[in-house]
Amino acid sequence: MKLREVIEVLKAEVINADNLDLEIVTACGSDMMSDALAFVKDQAMLLTGLVNPQTIRTAEMLDIHCIVFVRGKMPGADMIELAKDRDIALLSTGYRMFTACGRLYAAGLGGGCDEN
């Protein structure tokens, strides 16, 4: 699924994104960064309600190219700068975590696990 489709499915606001053709292969949803660090695989997108610079750092370590903030949360200017520097796209959606994940899953985006 391309980033532009993610934006459409989540009715998301684009905070920072250079390449709307970015291919998103899997996604995961978590507010706990250690869980993300334990389980996330390559080429993933992170959906989270956690808004602090460690969200960006976690994405950096995991080679995550896009973060979606759920529940309408918006990152601060320092986080946006950090994400731009690391080439990480940022979106914000008004949907809650469950609904945001469900909409993406229904649209064909998997979780990257064996059971998908």
Place this chain on the structure above:
Amino acid sequence: MTPITKRYEVSGDDFTHAGEASGKVKTLLKQIGYHPDAIRRIAIAMYEGEINMVIHANGGFANVDIYPDRVEILLEDTGPGIEDVDKAMEEGYSTAPDEVRALGFGAGMGLPNIKKYTDDMRIESAVGVGTKVYMTIKGQ
């Protein structure tokens, strides 16, 4: 063979900057064309260690030796030490305060994650003295 050696100070004052050293190591490894799978494992393991130093030990130092076939990392702090290392290695066990959980960490996954992503990991800790976490990640 002489390794590429780096030493970083990890500030314990500000959680915002935790992960900077790991980010620098990741960037360096990419620049020198290190094995991509190893880069990811090194970055995650070191990042978890860095977070631990900030949460529990008021910072410390990260020493990184990069060899063609492996990366050796030593994280050392002069924090309170770990009372029961075996317990600390258990998934879900954490002594982190609630405010750390609000920041997305403190789920008791840090040390287990380091073990998961490294080929070798060893902890030396003495209560009241500090902690040393040794990790080795193979380059292939």
